[in-house]
């Protein structure tokens with residue numbers, strides 16, 4: 001459900017893995033192009049899509065008889081989209097979230113939005129997250145990912161349905177960790193892109209990745225995630241891929257801000273969904289609610305919405321009170 005970049009690339013994975021895929025697109029023009037030319041002109045004009053994909057603009061047609069329902073719309077529209085789709089979803093289907101964001105206002109993770117809006121049991125809701133830049137996957141460049149579901153058997157079923165020669169999923173039951181890893185890395189990638197736009201070097205970038213991972217892990221552990229998830233594909237793996245790739249929309253958006261562009265100008269250059277631009281605010285709110293310090297995410301929010309200049313942001317981050325590196329020593333230090 002969603003024929004943007006990741007929805008289209010994921011449809012290709014599923015079709016290559018042997019499923020018949022019905023791809024829902026909002027726009028008729030995309031539907032017609034996919035069915036007539038086997039290409040999605042807006043996202044991958046150069047990639048041939050497999051025969052196993054049929055596009056439709058009718059959500060009811062896309063959902064009819066689907067055993068696996070994959071959601072690939074922007075995080076902030078999911079709730080509204082799903083409200084219109086819920087009654088068409090098969091009661092035994094596995095519902096999969098590909099989104100990497102936190103809902104503004106409610107501060108819900110995407111799997112929480114799915115269960116709240118649709119009433120679907122959490123055991124039927126899975127997430128897929130990892131170092132998965134859609135364009136590389138559409139080009140069949142090898143990567144791995146994590147398929148997480150509280151019901152491990154269902155995670156394994158889904159794992160089998162999305163395994164190809166270029167996409168290798170690992171199973172997990174840590175939905176919270178995968179979702180928080182995916183949403184937080186987008187905000188850190190904005191910071192990394194800003195550093196890159198300001199001409200900063202590899203020490204700065206490595207520092208952002210490492211301390212960004214510490215922030216994501218701290219939040220995750222506080223909210224019930226397994227800390228090991230953050231050292232895995234949905235944590236460090238995705239953080240490294242997204243921060244360092246010019247294919248990342250969050251990296252690109254951050255770079256424009258680092259070059260001195262406004263939020264509107266950066267959005268114009270990036271075009272596709274850069275989830276961190278909204279999620280920096282919801283993650284900031286979530287961390288404050290949980291009483292967890294996330295200085296990089298807080299600073300990104302200030303650059304995006306409070307007029308903080310990225311260069312001043314760096315000085316503010318660097319001159320904070322000194323701290324121990326380890327979480328254990330930090331808590332002793334804070335007592």
Ligand SMILES: NC(=O)C1=CN([C@@H]2O[C@H](COP(=O)(O)OP(=O)(O)OC[C@H]3O[C@@H](n4cnc5c(N)ncnc54)[C@H](O)[C@@H]3O)[C@@H](O)[C@H]2O)C=CC1
Pocket residue numbers: 002003004005006007026043072073074075077081098099100101132133134135271272273275
């Ligand atoms: N593109 C990538 O490499 C990856 C993206 N993701 C995540 O997947 C999610 C979807 O992202 P992309 O497909 O990349 O975004 P995109 O910007 O390429 O596509 C978004 C799709 O949603 C549709 N859309 C926009 N507003 C809508 C609305 N109000 N109602 C229904 N549909 C709407 C657009 O027409 C488009 O088809 C995001 O949460 C992103 O973080 C995760 C992994 C990889």
Ligand SMILES: O=C(CO)COP(=O)(O)O
Pocket residue numbers: 100130131132133134186189238241242247248249250251273274275
């Ligand atoms: O999630 C992604 C890679 O795993 C894609 O990142 P962007 O949304 O920044 O392009």
